Amino acid sequence: MEYIRNTFDYIFELGVPPEKLVLGLAAYGRSSALSNPKCTTDGCPIAGAGLYGCHGEGGNLPYFEIDSLYAQPGGHDSMIFNAKTGSMEIVSGNNFLSFDNAETFNIKYRYAFENCLRGIMWYVSRVKCDMSNLLFV
Numbered sequence: 001m002e003y004i005r006n007t008f009d010y011i012f013e014l015g016v017p018p019e020k021l022v023l024g025l026a027a028y029g030r031s032s033a034l035s036n037p038k039c040t041t042d043g044c045p046i047a048g049a050g051l052y053g054c055h056g057e058g059g060n061l062p063y064f065e066i067d068s069l070y071a072q073p074g075g076h077d078s079m080i081f082n083a084k085t086g087s088m089e090i091v092s093g094n095n096f097l098s099f100d101n102a103e104t105f106n107i108k109y110r111y112a113f114e115n116c117l118r119g120i121m122w123y124v125s126r127v128k129c130d131m132s133n134l135l136f137v
Helices: 002-013 063-070 102-114
Strands: 022-026 026-034 047-050 058-060 078-081 085-090 095-099 119-123
Touching: 002 102, 022 102, 026 063, 058 063, 063 085, 063 095, 085 102, 102 119
Parallel strands: 022 119
Antiparallel strands: 026 047, 026 058, 026 095, 078 085, 085 095
16 A cells, blocks of 8 residues: 555645545456566566456456456465555466455555545456456455
């Protein structure tokens, strides 16, 4: 959450009132192919787009696909919470995936509420997939 806090602190210092701001939450994740298999967190060198989502765009996966394929036991090599970004990180093979889940959505929601922001909004990536298994949190 350091990135989010620093950004909002800067905006508040400029005099923008919190009630004029909305925090956007991403209902998708970003994936990159790792250049170095020993460097597996935010900021590591990458070799391009990583995992492909059901819509065929490399490096972009809808939340419901991440939850059903990668966030479950056996769907990844490692999964950690990154306190600096306030998001979850999965490593699967040489692919890095950063996304939000119910826990991190809740952390960001609480931040918006505690700082009296106008609210939150959702952004959903382009989806051309079967959404019958869509999970709402």
